[in-house]
Amino acid sequence: MNLTDTGPSAALREIAYLLERSRSEPRRPMAYRKAADVYDALDEDRRAQLAERDSWSELSGVGAKTAAVIAQASAGRVPDTLARLREEDEPVPGDDTALRAALRGDLHTHSTWSDGGASIEEMMRTAVRLGHDYCALTDHSPRLTVARGLSPERLREQLDVVERLNEELSPFRVLTGIEVDILDDGSLDQEPELLERLDVVVASVHSRLKDDADTMTRRMVAAVANPHTDVLGHVTGRLVEGSRGTRAESAFNPEIVFEACKQFDTALEINSRPERRDPPSRLLDVAVERRCLFSIDTDAHAPGQLSWQGLACMRAEAAGITAERVVDTWPLDELLAWTRR
Structure with missing residues (x-):
């Protein structure tokens, strides 16, 4: 289920979705979803400041991995983590019934x-x-x-x-x-x-x-x-x-x-x-x-x-x-x- 919006919040949430779909340990997707919530709470000026300094990880609730996703998506790229998870995603057994x-x-x-x-x-x-x-x-x-x-x-x-x-x-x-x-x-x-x-x-x-x-x-x-x-x-x-x-x-x-x-x-x-x-x-x-x-x-x-x-x-x-x-x-x-x- 690729999302059409590849902005930072959507990218983080899709990563969480794909991790959950593949039965990842729950704390991993929760970290990406929390980072999305933190990003969504920022105003445009604050986002611009953080993007200019590439300092997303200074935000509470944003770690190195989620900061990289935000930086890549902010630059208009499909984040590496998201691209990998999309490639690895497989149909759920029984979906074709x-x-x-x-x-x-x-x-x-x-x-x-x-x-x-x-x-x-x-x-x-x-x-x-x-x-x-x-x-x-x-x-x-x-x-x-x-x-x-x-x-x-x-x-x-x-x-x-x-x-x-x-x-x-x-x-x-x-x-x-x-x-x-x-x-x-x-x-x-x-x-x-x-x-x-x-x-x-x-x-x-x-x-x-x-x-x-x-x-x-x-x-x-x-x-x-x-x-x-x-x-x-x-x-x-x-x-x-x-x-x-x-x-x-x-x-x-x-x-x-x-x-x-x-x-x-x-x-x-x-x-x-x-x-x-x-x-x-x-x-x-x-x-x-x-x-x-x-x-x-x-x-x-x-x-x-x-x-x-x-x-x-x-x-x-x-x-x-x-x-x-x-x-x-x-x-x-x-x-x-x-x-x-």
Whole structure:
């Protein structure tokens, strides 16, 4: 996804995007994005002074590598780092599948309002460039304090921000949403009045992942049956690789949980994150047998991760899942009619 603007800020952000897309260690792209933010905050006079002295690295948040990118882009060149990353960039596995071509959006993403690495605007403008018709912003709910989950007050503030952004990005639609914690009793971690206002509610378990199967089954069924829940997120909670280490699957009865998804018209998420690959293939087979609906989502915490949907599409096609069973292949009006059912 080469950006047409090769100015310093755009170059820094594209480098961050390409690093994230290739699953680089998170601190590297964050450094380039921070440098872009620093550059954007400068007025033209200050930029001219720094360019004349080639002293970009005197800025807090700009190091030697990011300073070189700014200097080369300011001189009208494609920075060396960007040129190399463009040359090395490879298609995401699964990008050539029919299911990936059918997708119209993404129903699970995060921003700096919780534990994401980029602003709402940068996330959504990236979704536009990827060809999406819509994309849901689903930052975390209050109980997940480690991820700066949104209090009711902050969520209301975010809704106003999304409304203004939608005026700029139309006809693309930023869907209001949340990834809401499933609490110990199966209830949802946000005010019901606020959940009613949102376009998309993804309900996920983030705590007590080692509870016994009966307890976890009852907990997830209660959440799936909640009329506000649209999508059941990363159902096993497993981690199979990556910097956070590995984590075993939660135990639950998949036949009961997936039958509840079918009965209550709740989509089962196929999470695209490489370290999750959730649900496992054997559970996808159970969900297919139960004729569940599915949502193919990135769970992106940074712009480059928005390009990972092909990974889940490849797994979905291998399980025999067709486009009509995947809610984010649906046109916007059909999707919203379903979430508001």
